[in-house]
Amino acid sequence: MTSDHGYPAVRMYIAGEWCHGGTGRTAPIVNPATEKVIGEVPLATIADLDRALDAATEGFRTWRDTPIARRSAILHAAADLITERAPEIGRIMAQEQGKPLKEGTTEALRTADTLRWHIEDARRAYGRIIPSAPGTLLTVRREPVGPVAAFVPWNFPVGGPNRKLSSALSAGCSIVIKASEETPGTAAALVACYADAGLSAGVLNLVFGEPAEVSAHLIPSPKIRLVAFTGSVPVGKLLAAKAGEVMKPTLMELGGHAPVIVCADADPVKAVRMAAQAKFFNAGQVCTSPSRFFVHESIVEEFTAEFVKVAQAVTVGDGLDADTTMGPLANERRLQTMERLVADAVSRGAKVLTGGERLERDGYFFAPTVLTDVPADADVMHEEPFGPLAPIVPFTDLDETLATANALPYGLAAYGFTESAATAEKLSNGLEAGILSVNHCGGSVSEAPSGGVKESGYGREGGPEALDAYLITKRVSHLLAG
Incomplete structure (x- = not known):
């Protein structure tokens, strides 16, 4: 019926x-x-x-x-x-x-x-x-x-x-x-x-x-x-x-608050294409969604520019429309959370490069958003956004960045990008998470376990x-x- x-x-x-x-x-x-x-x-x-x-x-x-x-x-x-x-x-x-x-x-x-x-x-x-x-x-x-x-x-x-x-x-x-x-x-x-x-x-x-x-x-x-x-x-x-x-x-x-570490030797364009797809999948409403992007300072500008390009190419709309690549958020509560997190970040000095607001139409639609100059004390760096927000932060020292990534009480998923086998092993050993993907942002699979720590x-x-x-x-x- x-x-x-x-x-x-x-x-x-x-x-x-x-x-x-x-x-x-x-x-x-x-x-x-x-x-x-x-x-x-x-x-x-x-x-x-x-x-x-x-x-x-x-x-x-x-x-x-x-x-x-x-x-x-x-x-x-x-x-x-x-x-x-x-x-x-x-x-x-x-x-x-x-x-x-x-x-x-x-x-x-x-x-x-x-x-x-x-x-x-x-x-x-x-x-x-x-x-x-x-x-x-x-x-x-x-x-x-x-x-x-x-x-x-x-x-x-x-x-x-x-x-x-x-x-x-x-x-x-x-x-x-x-x-x-x-x-x-x-x-x-x-x-x-x-x-x-x-x-x-x-x-x-x-x-x-x-x-x-x-x-x-x-x-x-x-x-x-x-x-x-x-x-x-x-x-x-x-x-x-x-x-x-x-x-x-x-x-x-x-829940989690998955860090993404993009190392100096990574291809920034390839990293964006992997990470952005995962970020905007299900409008970011995924517990393993990449949600804190730490990018080496030598490639952060290229990474950020490509991320903005990909975000602006996302087609936001009704899930029943054939052209839609990202649907609405689930409810009004999620919209309000997105607005609060963006406003807090901006009030602390962050810049909105694209998105940052709900779309002027019926439905709970929020634009794919890229934030830069996000300070460490911004709420979006501590609270799982569960939405299409991508804060990008440059780094210089990998050990310090690992410590920052692990500083939160969460440990569900984490991601790393590098061309070095030694660095990949360092990320695998150093990141505190139950699910780790290197050089991609893999989702759950039937044949392997998923779950968190902390x-x-x-x-x-x-x-x-x-x-x-x-x-x-x-x-x-x-x-x-x-």
Whole structure:
């Protein structure tokens, strides 16, 4: 069922059924490119959450004992449906989140590949037999942790939820996932792929609601055995504290403020083409987005000129328009943050070489922005911008710049550009980050782990490590009769 806007009617999915909230509470869904309401998202009541918890408990008993070959077949079928429906999922995403249709469709296709990867990894989540005393069988088993409560943001409306779903379900866990109320249509379309693939009722439950209310109810529940969260550092700390009160394990993928170090021997034009593409991807609303550019003084002028050229060539518009290369920001809050960060930097002596303001049109559009002469005490150098701002700072000494890059409490992603193998190794060893790319700005990949250090979180998603949080390690010592 779709609305007059071609946007699907959104429902929650609890115990194998699509449903409204118990009291009919809803919140508006706004298209960020037009500022028009395109639908309503149902908000869960406590009774709805209790139904989801009960369903996940029963679903876990069923799913845990489902043979891995059967689990694999169902999840591969879900991956095939995601692939088949990727264009439609991308269209929904463009309407509610704003990213260009091509980006959204590609995100869905990558999501399907991630699911396939985790399925195959789960087939090889072996235990082991340990040589022990005669008459004793000593084994280590890997078993699913149990029902999971997951919380995901709006910036990757299909990729974000599926990183939790694919790992949890592949490992044999059930899950209650609270997706963003700003991008619920995409999450529902994703869940429909799992449901239509034959997933048993209760194994996967999708809810929306007031974030504080939902987390306060789900996290302490004894029915939940793991809390998985992607989002901001302040919210992550709050949720981790709630989980800590009941000694519940957590998986935290939090924000960052990724430094980019462009060394004297790097090609400035090539570096810009890599870095700027990553900077303006998803309008900079990516936790690994490059956000502090430290460029050697010998090449900073050429680097800056090229960055301005690339920024001005970006086509900002509605994600549904074929020519758009950067969509709107997600909401009015993001626009206000961009304006505040730019105003603060300018008040401290920074120069705006291009952009620096919202576009005069309907929608939450902000121009790709390049800042120079940015002082170290400017807010944009300390606060994750989560938008299309590129502050460029010259440097002379690499050791001092490494210290500056590492001075913030974040450590999610970092980037370096150099033609020297020795310098590349120095960057790899010196930058404090869980994800490091040299001579490119690589995103997440299914086959390798992603995650942060310091206040950017703990645990990993992607690669064989993705299943670790969702599996417990059990030692079994069996004294044989005889």
